[in-house]
Amino acid sequence: MSSTINLFMAAHHKECDELFAQAEQAVSEGDWEDGLFRWQAFADELEKHFTREEQILFPEFEQATGMTGGPTQMMRMEHEQMRSLVNEINKVGTARDMDQFLGLSESLMVTMQQHNMKEEQILYPMTDQSLTNAQEIIERMNQ
Amino acid sequence: MNLHKLSLDTIPPILTPFRFFLSALLFGVLAALLLLYSREDFWFTRWSNSNLALTHLLTIGFMLMVMMGALYQFIPVMNGQLIPGSKKLAPVIHVLMILGVLALVSGFLFSNSELFQAALAALGTASGLFALSLLPLLISRLGNQLIVYLLRVLFLVLLITLGLGLFLLLGHALPELNLPYRFYTDLHVLWGLAGWVVLIIMAVSSQVTPMFYVISEFSPRYLKILSLLIILTLVVMSFYTVFISKQSGTDSAQPFIYYTLAFLLSAELLVFVFYTLLKIAQRKRKIADVTINFYRLSMFSLLAALMLWWVAVFLPLAHLTYLLAILLIYGLAISIINGMLHKIVSFLIFLHLQKLSLKRPEAMTLVPNMKQVISTRNSQIQFMLHLLSGSLLLISVHYPALTVLAAVFMLANFCWLSWCLFQAYLLYLESRKKILACPEISMSL
Structure with missing residues (x-):
């Protein structure tokens, strides 16, 4: 089990990145069946990550710091941005439109990375600093 | 850490980085036009007016300008705070940079000391203001220490390169001072190319490539040790050039020491090339991407x-x-x-x-x-x-x-x-x- 929230969540970011790269690679080679299967695996894992944050980590952080309208709200808004991109990619995936798929997946990739960077550089270190029950939170998120 | 100062919604207005990017391109085009105008004569001597003008159109006009625009965009993502003055001061720095580059290049082309004086004032003010804007970040203990470390290193190297450049410019602006500016040109070039260019690529690669290409994190120990070694080697080379070879009156008085230092520097740069190429090869995002070709071309050029x-x-x-x-x-x-x-x-x-x-x-x-x-x-x-x-x-x-x-x-x-x-x-x-x-x-x- 990771020792800090930052390590635990950053490792999950990496896991999502790898699933994403596999899906994108398969689609770019025209292997839609494998690509869409892997895409679904990625989308599920991404949603799991968002849910962990929105339902467990962010409320804990907001309660501990009293900051309800700041960084966590911004991160929630970016989750919505990414969810809408994932939805669009699902649609063009069903239509098997490779150009649109790869254009949108590139956009999602960079949006996701910028979001991850803000979390890993700023938000997670802040949560590690302000939460005393980090281990318990990690265990709850891992269930 | 002051939590209330942080905002994760900090992106500067689109024009802040864009104005730097678009004018950088203009200088790139001017550089090509100058080469077209100079034709074969361009290769006559590295000290020719057109040579010096073209070099600075590319290094300050294009490279430094893009770096400034990119930093205004990149720092807030890394650090949760805009570079101070992103909205009001950045346009001033930008205009001063344009005027400074134009004055410098025309100064070289027309051998005019008044133009050099104007360039000295504009570029000196622009780089001073930009350095001042970055200071709060450089002394802060915010966020990721590795990035702050890399920025400090870059800042130091850029300061030395620009400092040497401004010193050389002073020699052009006030010829009566009789500054031995040619002597310091090699040092200026060395710090600019082996220092600033290499270290900024190292810093950007370590932060950006893991994002774009899904590459495992660059080792912080590698980044810290190698950047420190490069700077130390450059410092020793500079001291050797200024105090030993200058005193003995010739660059070749102790070629062995000089070559040993230069060999050391090239070995360090070689480590940088291979480490970066290895990282690129290990990327998990294997989809065809033109920017990977640019990356490889860059590393093979250094090699x-x-x-x-x-x-x-x-x-x-x-x-x-x-x-x-x-x-x-x-x-x-x-x-x-x-x-x-x-x-x-x-x-x-x-x-x-x-x-x-x-x-x-x-x-x-x-x-x-x-x-x-x-x-x-x-x-x-x-x-x-x-x-x-x-x-x-x-x-x-x-x-x-x-x-x-x-x-x-x-x-x-x-x-x-x-x-x-x-x-x-x-x-x-x-x-x-x-x-x-x-x-x-x-x-x-």
Whole structure:
């Protein structure tokens, strides 16, 4: 089990990145069946990550710091941005439109990375600093 | 850590980085036009007016300008705070940079000390203001210490390079001072190319490539030790040049020591090349991507420069300085900037438009994706033009008759980049107008 929230969540970011790269690679080679299967695996894992944050980590952080309208709200808004991109990619995936798929997946990739960077550089270190029950939170998120 | 000062919503206005990028391109185009105008005469001596003018159009006009714009964009993502003055001071720094570069280049072309004085004032003020804007970040203990460390190192190296540059400029601006400015030129070049260019690529690669290409994190120990070693070697080389070889009156008084230091520096740079190439090879995102080609071209250019330099230690090579300059400026630095601009600009436009459409659900479909902002085909054409122009530049050093052709392709390279970025910006303005026309919903965020 990771020792800090930052390590635990950053490792999950990496896991999502790898699933994403596999899906994108398969689609770019025209292997839609494998690509869409892997895409679904990625989308599920991404949603799991968002849910962990929105339902467990962010409320804990907001309660501990009293900051309800700041960084966590911004991160929630970016989750919505990414969810809408994932939805669009699902649609063009069903239509098997490779150009649109790869254009949108590139956009999602960079949006996701910028979001991850803000979390890993700023938000997670802040949560590690302000939460005393980090281990318990990690265990709850891992269930 | 002051939590309340942080905001994760900090992106500067799109014009802040864009104004630097677009004017950088203008200087790239001017550099190509100058080569086209100078033709074969360009390779006559490295001290010629057109040589010095073209070098600075590329290094300050293009490279430094892009770096400034990129830092305004990148720092807030890393640190949660805008660079102070991002909205009001950045346009002033930008205008001073443009005036300074134009005055410097005209000063070289017309050998006019008044123009050099104007350049000294404008570039000195611009770099001073930019350095002051970065200071709060450099002394802060915010966020990721590795990035702050890398920025401190970069800041130091850039300060020395610009400091030496401004000192040399003083020699041009006030000829009566009789400053031995030629003597310090080699140091200025050494710090600029082996210091600033290499370290900024090292810093950017370590932060950006893991994001874009899904590469495992760069080892912080590698980054810290190698950057420190490079700086130490440069410091010792500078002391040796200034205090020992200058006193003995000749550069070749103790060639062994000098060569040992230079060999050490080249070994450090070789480690940098192989580590970066290894990281690129290990990327998990294997999908075809033109920017990877730019990255590799950049690293192979540095490798070729190091090989040439080693050969030249044993065998006299004609035009070595020109070949090294082309490989390091056009090959190492501009390749990577060219590729990164394609990626960063498409992302910036996408990011700003997507943010705008969040409150307007009907507008979601109006946001172009990154590959619609700059198409893969356009990026591929860019790579071919860059590769071709760079190769022709190298060949024309030995076959000056080809200089015109090299200049034409170099012009095409910068014009194509300008076109890609300009049409991307037009698409931004057009899409923005359409998005803003959609009804807004109220959000309780």
